[in-house]
Amino acid sequence: MTAKPQQFASDNYAGICPEAWAATAAANDGSARAYGDDIWTQRAADAFRTLFETKCEVFFAFNGTAANSLALAALCQSYHSVICSSSAHVETDECGAPEFFSNGSKLLVAQTPDGKLNPEAIRALACGRSDIHFPKPRVVTITQPTETGQVYSIDEIRAISATCRELGLKLHMDGARFAHACARLGCTPADITWRAGVDVLCFGGTKNGMAAGEAIIFFDTSLATDFDYRCKQAGQLASKMRFLSAPWIGLLESGAWLGNARHANDCAARLATTIAGLPGVRLAFPVEANSVFLSAPEAVLDGLRERGWLFYTFIGGSARFMFAWDSDIAVVRALGQDIVELCAPAAGMPPAPQSSYG
Amino acid sequence: MTAKPQQFASDNYAGICPEAWAATAAANDGSARAYGDDIWTQRAADAFRTLFETKCEVFFAFNGTAANSLALAALCQSYHSVICSSSAHVETDECGAPEFFSNGSKLLVAQTPDGKLNPEAIRALACGRSDIHFPKPRVVTITQPTETGQVYSIDEIRAISATCRELGLKLHMDGARFAHACARLGCTPADITWRAGVDVLCFGGTKNGMAAGEAIIFFDTSLATDFDYRCKQAGQLASKMRFLSAPWIGLLESGAWLGNARHANDCAARLATTIAGLPGVRLAFPVEANSVFLSAPEAVLDGLRERGWLFYTFIGGSARFMFAWDSDIAVVRALGQDIVELCAPAAGMPPAPQSSYG
Amino acid sequence: MTAKPQQFASDNYAGICPEAWAATAAANDGSARAYGDDIWTQRAADAFRTLFETKCEVFFAFNGTAANSLALAALCQSYHSVICSSSAHVETDECGAPEFFSNGSKLLVAQTPDGKLNPEAIRALACGRSDIHFPKPRVVTITQPTETGQVYSIDEIRAISATCRELGLKLHMDGARFAHACARLGCTPADITWRAGVDVLCFGGTKNGMAAGEAIIFFDTSLATDFDYRCKQAGQLASKMRFLSAPWIGLLESGAWLGNARHANDCAARLATTIAGLPGVRLAFPVEANSVFLSAPEAVLDGLRERGWLFYTFIGGSARFMFAWDSDIAVVRALGQDIVELCAPAAGMPPAPQSSYG
Amino acid sequence: MTAKPQQFASDNYAGICPEAWAATAAANDGSARAYGDDIWTQRAADAFRTLFETKCEVFFAFNGTAANSLALAALCQSYHSVICSSSAHVETDECGAPEFFSNGSKLLVAQTPDGKLNPEAIRALACGRSDIHFPKPRVVTITQPTETGQVYSIDEIRAISATCRELGLKLHMDGARFAHACARLGCTPADITWRAGVDVLCFGGTKNGMAAGEAIIFFDTSLATDFDYRCKQAGQLASKMRFLSAPWIGLLESGAWLGNARHANDCAARLATTIAGLPGVRLAFPVEANSVFLSAPEAVLDGLRERGWLFYTFIGGSARFMFAWDSDIAVVRALGQDIVELCAPAAGMPPAPQSSYG
Incomplete structure (x- = not known):
C-alpha cells in the first residue's frame, strides 16, 4: 500500500x-x-456547446486561479467590487489574484452560517454602501460546490441570480469542481448555469482528471468581447493550444467528466456512511460532493497520521479527505476502517480483522 | 504528403x-x-542546476509570455523601464503583457540594424533621459536567439552585461529558443548565461518539444525572493505541477533539449544552403538558428502557396520557415526543391537534380 | 448663524x-x-526635518488617499498584504485605492474591540497563514488618531513596532489627523513616529487647515528610493509644486499645525463635557481628538436635524461631530445646548436662556 | 531684473x-x-457647460498626468492600445502614467514630420496589426496645441475624428494648453471639441493661471459612467473640492481663461517677430501658441545663458521659451534684444534700436 x-x-x-x-x-x-486555430480546440469548444445546449463562448486557461480572475476582471473595473463567501477560493487561496488581474477590485466577503451565499447576504453587501468612497458592487461569485463540499440547488442559484438581476450585478460561478455538483444534483449542466441565470462559468478540468486546464464559459456572450486579448495579455494563451483543449474532448465526449465526478462523490459518501454514528466523531460539513471534513478527537487524528494517512486540517481542527477520479475504493475502505478502529472505546481492543477490507 | x-x-x-x-x-x-512539492519538480529543478553548473533558483511557468513578464516584473517597478530590441517578442507579440504584469513598466525600444541589442544602443537609451518625467531604465532584455534567428556570441553577451553592470541595469534573457542558441554556439548553457553576466533566463520548453512550459532561472538568487508568490498570484502556479516539470526531466536528462535544437537548426541550415545563390532570392537574415526568412519575388511566394506551403510573411515581404524537433528532412528537401523550381529562370526548365540536396 | x-x-x-x-x-x-525645484518646497521639507528632529525624506502628495496608497505600495509588492484595522480609512473609505496603487496587495483586516491594532491582533494575522496561496504580510498600517478619534499612546506604538520588527513587517502610520494626536499626547512628533519605530508617516494637511495636501515622510530613508518616480507616475507630482508645499511652511513655522489641532480637540472635549451625564445619551467612543460620536435616541437626533445641524450617522446610529481649526466655540456651545435641551425629560420645558451661550 | x-x-x-x-x-x-457637493463645484461645472454650449460631464483632477491617464483608462482596457504622436506628453513626459492607470495599455507612437497626428498615420497604426498578439487599438489622443506649439485646425480635427469613427476608435484631446489653441484659432471651444468629434477633453488649468487643476470633460457622457469612482480610487478626488473647482469659476466667468492664453500667445508671436530673419537663427517649429523653439548657434545659446536666461534645450539643440499669463512684455523685449545682439555679425556692433520692438 505504498504511497496510497x-x-x-x-x-x-x-x-x-x-x-x-x-x-x-x-x-x-x-x-x-x-x-x-486547430481542429482540437474547435472540437473541444463545440463539445462544451453541446454539453451546455447553448451557443456559449468558450476560452481555455491554464488553471483555476487565472480562469476565475480573468472572468471576474472581465465583469468589473478596478473600482468595482466582487461579492463572495468568506470561504471562497478567490478570497482564501488565490494569493490576491483577483485583485491583481482586475488591478484592485475589492472582494466583499459575506459571513454565512453554511459558507454559501444567499440573497440576503448579497443584498446586505450590495446595498450597504452607495457612496464613491467604497468600491461599487458589480459581480457576485459563487463556488459550486463550495470549498467545503456543499452544493447549491437549482432553486438556490435561481434565487441568487434573481437578486443579482435586481441589483445590477453579474453572476459568476467558480466551478473548480463543477462536474461534482452536476453529479450530485443529477441535473444537466445547463440547469445550474445559464438556465438558472449564471453569466459566466469557470469549469474546472484539473480536479476532474486533466493535467491542467480550466474552461471559461460565457453564457452572456456580450461579456466575452475581446476576452481573447485579455487571456493573451495575461499569459493564458497556450501556443500549442491543442494540448490544453484536447483533454476536454476526452472528458466531455466520453462522459468521463461526469463519471469521474460520480466516482469521487461516491467515495466521499461511502466514507461518510462508514463513520456515521462513531463515538466522538462527526462530519464538520454535510457531505454533498467529493470531500469529507472529519471532526474528531486529536488522538484519532494523530492515530491516522501514525498509520500513514496524509490530510490537511482546517479551522476547528477538522481533517479534510478529498476524493478524485482515481481514488481506490479499497483504500477508502481502509481509511474508514482505521477511523472506526481509532474511535473504538477501549484502546487495547484488537483491530478488526484485515479481511474486512475486501 | 497530407498536412505536411x-x-x-x-x-x-x-x-x-x-x-x-x-x-x-x-x-x-x-x-x-x-x-x-513532488519528486518530479525537485528532480527537474535539479536537472537545471546540473545543466547550468550552478545553484540557481528555478520556477516553472505555463508559457513564455508569462515567464518573460513575471521575470521582468521581478526586476523592476512600474515606474521603471525595460530596454529591448524593436523586434523583441516582449515588444511585438505579447499583447502588452510586460506592461500588464509590471503594472506599467515601459519598454524602451532600440532600433539596431541587425535586431540585436548592443552596448551602444543600451547606453543611448539608458542615458537619454534622467529626469523623473520618464521611466527610469532598470532592466535590459535580450532574445537569444533573436526573433529572426540570430545568435548573440558569448562576447556580445559579455559586452552587454558589462554595460548593464556599469549602468546599474539587470540583464534578462528571453530564451524561448535558448537551446537553439546553445546548439549553434556549441557552448555550455552556463557560458552564455551567468558566466556571461545574465541575471535571469527564461528557458523555453514549448518550442523545444514540450506541450507547454517555460523555466524561469534566477542566477542571481537574491532576485528570486518571494517569486513563488508572484507566480501564484499571476495564475502561473500549476496545482498538478509534476505535469509541467516532468517533461523537463525528459528533455534535460536525455539530452533531447540539445538534440531537438540541433535537428531544427540543421533543417534551417540545409534549406539555406539549398537556396543560396538562387536568382532573385536571398536570405533576409543570417541563418543561425532554426528559422529561414526568405526574400523572394511575389511570384515565387505565390507559387509556394499554390503548392500548399503555409508560412507567415513579415515586414519587407519575407517568408518565414521555422523548423522544430519533428521537422521531416524529406519535407525540408521538398520545400527547397520547390523554391529551386520556382526560381528557375524559364518556367519550362527542368528542376535541379535531386542528388544535389545531399 | 447662517450655514453654521x-x-x-x-x-x-x-x-x-x-x-x-x-x-x-x-x-x-x-x-x-x-x-x-523651488525654494518653497525646499523650505517646507526642511521644516519637516526640523519638526521631526531627523533627516527624513519628505514628499508632497495631493491628498490622503494617494499618500497612503503610494506609501503602502512602496512597502510591499502586489502579492504581499497589509494589516490594518477594520475601521481603517484605507479599508473603508478609499475605494480600493491601496489595492489599485499596489496592483493588488490585499488588506488583512483585524477586528479589535476598540478599533486599534495591537500586537496580538497583528501577530494573529501575520502568522495565520504562511503558504503561497495567501498574500504574505509585509506591512502594518495604523491610523493615528483612529477614524473614531482614539489616540495610540507612545507605548502602544512601541509595542506594535516591536512586533513588526520581530515579524519582518514595516510600520506605516496614516496621520490624516496626526497633529491632533500630537496635541492630545503633548509629545513631540518624533516621539510617536521614528523614535517609536514608525517607518513611514503620512502627515495630513487638509484636515489641519490646508486647501489640500499630505506629506509622506520616510524615516527609514532607504524605503524612499525612486519614490519621486512613483509619485510622478501616479499623478501626484504637482508642476507648480510651491503651491502644495508653501502652505506647510505656514503651518509648521508658525506652530499653527499644533494650534489648529489643539483648538479642534478642545471643541470636542468641550462638547463631550457638556453632554456628559445627560439622560439617554452617551459617547460611542472616548473623545481623545477632534471628534465626538454621540449615541442618542432617534428623537434627539431628529431634533438636532430639525434645528439645522448637519451630521453623519454611523454604525450603531451614532452621530458624528468633527471639529476643525475654524470651529466657532459659540456654535459648539449652541450645539451642546441644543443637545441638553433635547435630552431634557419634559419636552415642553422652555430652552435655557440665550445668554448662557456667552 | 532679479529672477526675471x-x-x-x-x-x-x-x-x-x-x-x-x-x-x-x-x-x-x-x-x-x-x-x-458644494456650490462652487456645481458652479464651475456649469461654467464649463456654458462655455462648451453642451450638457457635458465634468470632473476635476489635480494635474494633467492624472487627467490624461484617467481619461484614457476610461476609454480602453489593459489589452487595448492608444495611438499618439511620438512627441505627445503622455508618451514622453508622464513617466508611464497612462500605462500605470490603465494597467498596461500600450501607446502606439506615430512619427510624423510635424509632430501632429493625421488620418494616414492613425490608419497605419490602427490597421497594422489585427491579431491577438498585439494590443488592439481603441483610442486616439491628440495634443492641442502640440508639445511644440502647433495648433490643429478645425478641419484637421474633423478629419481625424472621421477616421476614428470609421475605425471604431475613441478620440481624446490633451488640452493642457487648450485655451491657447482657442485663442489662436479664434473659434469657440465647442468648435474644436465635440462639434469636431472629440469624445473627451482634458482642459488644463495649471498652465492657464491656476495653482493646480485639470478638468476632464466628457462630451460623450456615456463614457463617464462611474468615472467618479475611478477618480476617487486613483487619488484624484479632492476632499475640499471647492479649492480645486472655484479657480475655474474665476477663469471661466471672467474670460481670463482666454485672455491669459492670448497674452501668452502674443508674447510668443512678438519674440518670433523680433528674431525673424536674424542670421544663423531660425524657428524650429511654427509659432502658433505660447512657445518659441529657437534654433541658434551654440555661441548664441551660451550667450543667453551668460546673460541669465533660463531655458530648456530639446532635441536638435533648440532652446524653448514658454510664455504664460504673467509674462512681462518688457522682459520679452529684453530677451529678443539679447538674441538680436548675440546674433549680430560683429561683436562690437551696436544693438538694434529699441524702437524696432514696437
Whole structure:
C-alpha cells in the first residue's frame, strides 16, 4: 500500500485520467496550427456547446486561479467590487489574484452560517454602501460546490441570480469542481448555469482528471468581447493550444467528466456512511460532493497520521479527505476502517480483522 | 504528403517530443503532492542546476509570455523601464503583457540594424533621459536567439552585461529558443548565461518539444525572493505541477533539449544552403538558428502557396520557415526543391537534380 | 448663524487657515521653478526635518488617499498584504485605492474591540497563514488618531513596532489627523513616529487647515528610493509644486499645525463635557481628538436635524461631530445646548436662556 | 531684473492669476460640503457647460498626468492600445502614467514630420496589426496645441475624428494648453471639441493661471459612467473640492481663461517677430501658441545663458521659451534684444534700436 495513504489529501494529487490521456495522445499526431486555430480546440469548444445546449463562448486557461480572475476582471473595473463567501477560493487561496488581474477590485466577503451565499447576504453587501468612497458592487461569485463540499440547488442559484438581476450585478460561478455538483444534483449542466441565470462559468478540468486546464464559459456572450486579448495579455494563451483543449474532448465526449465526478462523490459518501454514528466523531460539513471534513478527537487524528494517512486540517481542527477520479475504493475502505478502529472505546481492543477490507 | 506543408509555419506547430512524452507518462503513475512539492519538480529543478553548473533558483511557468513578464516584473517597478530590441517578442507579440504584469513598466525600444541589442544602443537609451518625467531604465532584455534567428556570441553577451553592470541595469534573457542558441554556439548553457553576466533566463520548453512550459532561472538568487508568490498570484502556479516539470526531466536528462535544437537548426541550415545563390532570392537574415526568412519575388511566394506551403510573411515581404524537433528532412528537401523550381529562370526548365540536396 | 450648523459634519468642511493662506500668497510672488525645484518646497521639507528632529525624506502628495496608497505600495509588492484595522480609512473609505496603487496587495483586516491594532491582533494575522496561496504580510498600517478619534499612546506604538520588527513587517502610520494626536499626547512628533519605530508617516494637511495636501515622510530613508518616480507616475507630482508645499511652511513655522489641532480637540472635549451625564445619551467612543460620536435616541437626533445641524450617522446610529481649526466655540456651545435641551425629560420645558451661550 | 530671466523656461513657472486667486479667496469663506457637493463645484461645472454650449460631464483632477491617464483608462482596457504622436506628453513626459492607470495599455507612437497626428498615420497604426498578439487599438489622443506649439485646425480635427469613427476608435484631446489653441484659432471651444468629434477633453488649468487643476470633460457622457469612482480610487478626488473647482469659476466667468492664453500667445508671436530673419537663427517649429523653439548657434545659446536666461534645450539643440499669463512684455523685449545682439555679425556692433520692438 505504498504511497496510497497520501492520495486523499487533495484531488490535485491525482494524475491524468485515461480519457484525457488518450485525447492528448491523439492530438499529438503531427503538426497543428498554434494559438487555438486547430481542429482540437474547435472540437473541444463545440463539445462544451453541446454539453451546455447553448451557443456559449468558450476560452481555455491554464488553471483555476487565472480562469476565475480573468472572468471576474472581465465583469468589473478596478473600482468595482466582487461579492463572495468568506470561504471562497478567490478570497482564501488565490494569493490576491483577483485583485491583481482586475488591478484592485475589492472582494466583499459575506459571513454565512453554511459558507454559501444567499440573497440576503448579497443584498446586505450590495446595498450597504452607495457612496464613491467604497468600491461599487458589480459581480457576485459563487463556488459550486463550495470549498467545503456543499452544493447549491437549482432553486438556490435561481434565487441568487434573481437578486443579482435586481441589483445590477453579474453572476459568476467558480466551478473548480463543477462536474461534482452536476453529479450530485443529477441535473444537466445547463440547469445550474445559464438556465438558472449564471453569466459566466469557470469549469474546472484539473480536479476532474486533466493535467491542467480550466474552461471559461460565457453564457452572456456580450461579456466575452475581446476576452481573447485579455487571456493573451495575461499569459493564458497556450501556443500549442491543442494540448490544453484536447483533454476536454476526452472528458466531455466520453462522459468521463461526469463519471469521474460520480466516482469521487461516491467515495466521499461511502466514507461518510462508514463513520456515521462513531463515538466522538462527526462530519464538520454535510457531505454533498467529493470531500469529507472529519471532526474528531486529536488522538484519532494523530492515530491516522501514525498509520500513514496524509490530510490537511482546517479551522476547528477538522481533517479534510478529498476524493478524485482515481481514488481506490479499497483504500477508502481502509481509511474508514482505521477511523472506526481509532474511535473504538477501549484502546487495547484488537483491530478488526484485515479481511474486512475486501 | 497530407498536412505536411504547414509544418514549417511555426515551431509551435510541432507536437510533444518522445522524451517529454515519456517523462509525462512516468510522472502519471499514481498520486503526487500538489503545487511543486513532488519528486518530479525537485528532480527537474535539479536537472537545471546540473545543466547550468550552478545553484540557481528555478520556477516553472505555463508559457513564455508569462515567464518573460513575471521575470521582468521581478526586476523592476512600474515606474521603471525595460530596454529591448524593436523586434523583441516582449515588444511585438505579447499583447502588452510586460506592461500588464509590471503594472506599467515601459519598454524602451532600440532600433539596431541587425535586431540585436548592443552596448551602444543600451547606453543611448539608458542615458537619454534622467529626469523623473520618464521611466527610469532598470532592466535590459535580450532574445537569444533573436526573433529572426540570430545568435548573440558569448562576447556580445559579455559586452552587454558589462554595460548593464556599469549602468546599474539587470540583464534578462528571453530564451524561448535558448537551446537553439546553445546548439549553434556549441557552448555550455552556463557560458552564455551567468558566466556571461545574465541575471535571469527564461528557458523555453514549448518550442523545444514540450506541450507547454517555460523555466524561469534566477542566477542571481537574491532576485528570486518571494517569486513563488508572484507566480501564484499571476495564475502561473500549476496545482498538478509534476505535469509541467516532468517533461523537463525528459528533455534535460536525455539530452533531447540539445538534440531537438540541433535537428531544427540543421533543417534551417540545409534549406539555406539549398537556396543560396538562387536568382532573385536571398536570405533576409543570417541563418543561425532554426528559422529561414526568405526574400523572394511575389511570384515565387505565390507559387509556394499554390503548392500548399503555409508560412507567415513579415515586414519587407519575407517568408518565414521555422523548423522544430519533428521537422521531416524529406519535407525540408521538398520545400527547397520547390523554391529551386520556382526560381528557375524559364518556367519550362527542368528542376535541379535531386542528388544535389545531399 | 447662517450655514453654521453644517460646520461640524466633517473637518473637511473647513476652509484654509490664515497661516496656510498667507504662505500661499507669499509663494505667489513671481516665477518659481516647477516640480519641486523651488525654494518653497525646499523650505517646507526642511521644516519637516526640523519638526521631526531627523533627516527624513519628505514628499508632497495631493491628498490622503494617494499618500497612503503610494506609501503602502512602496512597502510591499502586489502579492504581499497589509494589516490594518477594520475601521481603517484605507479599508473603508478609499475605494480600493491601496489595492489599485499596489496592483493588488490585499488588506488583512483585524477586528479589535476598540478599533486599534495591537500586537496580538497583528501577530494573529501575520502568522495565520504562511503558504503561497495567501498574500504574505509585509506591512502594518495604523491610523493615528483612529477614524473614531482614539489616540495610540507612545507605548502602544512601541509595542506594535516591536512586533513588526520581530515579524519582518514595516510600520506605516496614516496621520490624516496626526497633529491632533500630537496635541492630545503633548509629545513631540518624533516621539510617536521614528523614535517609536514608525517607518513611514503620512502627515495630513487638509484636515489641519490646508486647501489640500499630505506629506509622506520616510524615516527609514532607504524605503524612499525612486519614490519621486512613483509619485510622478501616479499623478501626484504637482508642476507648480510651491503651491502644495508653501502652505506647510505656514503651518509648521508658525506652530499653527499644533494650534489648529489643539483648538479642534478642545471643541470636542468641550462638547463631550457638556453632554456628559445627560439622560439617554452617551459617547460611542472616548473623545481623545477632534471628534465626538454621540449615541442618542432617534428623537434627539431628529431634533438636532430639525434645528439645522448637519451630521453623519454611523454604525450603531451614532452621530458624528468633527471639529476643525475654524470651529466657532459659540456654535459648539449652541450645539451642546441644543443637545441638553433635547435630552431634557419634559419636552415642553422652555430652552435655557440665550445668554448662557456667552 | 532679479529672477526675471527664468520666467520663460516653462509656463509652469508662473503663479496664480488674479482671477483664480480671487475666486479661491471667495470660496474660502466659511464651511462647505466636501468631495464636490458644494456650490462652487456645481458652479464651475456649469461654467464649463456654458462655455462648451453642451450638457457635458465634468470632473476635476489635480494635474494633467492624472487627467490624461484617467481619461484614457476610461476609454480602453489593459489589452487595448492608444495611438499618439511620438512627441505627445503622455508618451514622453508622464513617466508611464497612462500605462500605470490603465494597467498596461500600450501607446502606439506615430512619427510624423510635424509632430501632429493625421488620418494616414492613425490608419497605419490602427490597421497594422489585427491579431491577438498585439494590443488592439481603441483610442486616439491628440495634443492641442502640440508639445511644440502647433495648433490643429478645425478641419484637421474633423478629419481625424472621421477616421476614428470609421475605425471604431475613441478620440481624446490633451488640452493642457487648450485655451491657447482657442485663442489662436479664434473659434469657440465647442468648435474644436465635440462639434469636431472629440469624445473627451482634458482642459488644463495649471498652465492657464491656476495653482493646480485639470478638468476632464466628457462630451460623450456615456463614457463617464462611474468615472467618479475611478477618480476617487486613483487619488484624484479632492476632499475640499471647492479649492480645486472655484479657480475655474474665476477663469471661466471672467474670460481670463482666454485672455491669459492670448497674452501668452502674443508674447510668443512678438519674440518670433523680433528674431525673424536674424542670421544663423531660425524657428524650429511654427509659432502658433505660447512657445518659441529657437534654433541658434551654440555661441548664441551660451550667450543667453551668460546673460541669465533660463531655458530648456530639446532635441536638435533648440532652446524653448514658454510664455504664460504673467509674462512681462518688457522682459520679452529684453530677451529678443539679447538674441538680436548675440546674433549680430560683429561683436562690437551696436544693438538694434529699441524702437524696432514696437
